[in-house]
Amino acid sequence: MSTLAHPSRRHGAPAPAVDRRHGRARAGDRGGAGIGEEPLPIPLRGRRPAGIALIGVALLGLVTGLGVLRVRTKAKGLELGASIAELTHEHNRLLDEKRRLEAERAYLRHPDHIQRVAIERLHMEPVQPERIQAITVRPRPPEAQVQR
16 A cells, blocks of 8 residues: 555554544454544444435425425415406496496586576577466277277
8 A cells, every 4th residue: 555545644654543534443443442542433334214215205295395385375366466456446447437427427417407408409498488388188088998
């Protein structure tokens, strides 16, 4: 082995029991420690249980699903808010039009306006009291009545 393999290793010196770069014992030094040193713990090398990965994927899927659901409900809320704002605007416009039409109707039905239209457009004139005639309705004779 080269002398450059480890910076703490000198030419001809024995290899240290622990590689200080990663803190693990060498395979040949298991349980062996220097004089006055405690033996190093043997790291457990093994596979994680397969259920851990499955739980991680399930949690990731759950969090992703909840995120998508939250975004969807926010978008739906914004859409409904825009729809409500549009309908409120339409409602206010219709109320304004109704008020305007009611005011126009009241103006057109006012007797002063009717008299002005009759005189100016229809060239009518106010009736003189002596031209008013009383009309009386005579009852029909019994033979002229239609039998049912």
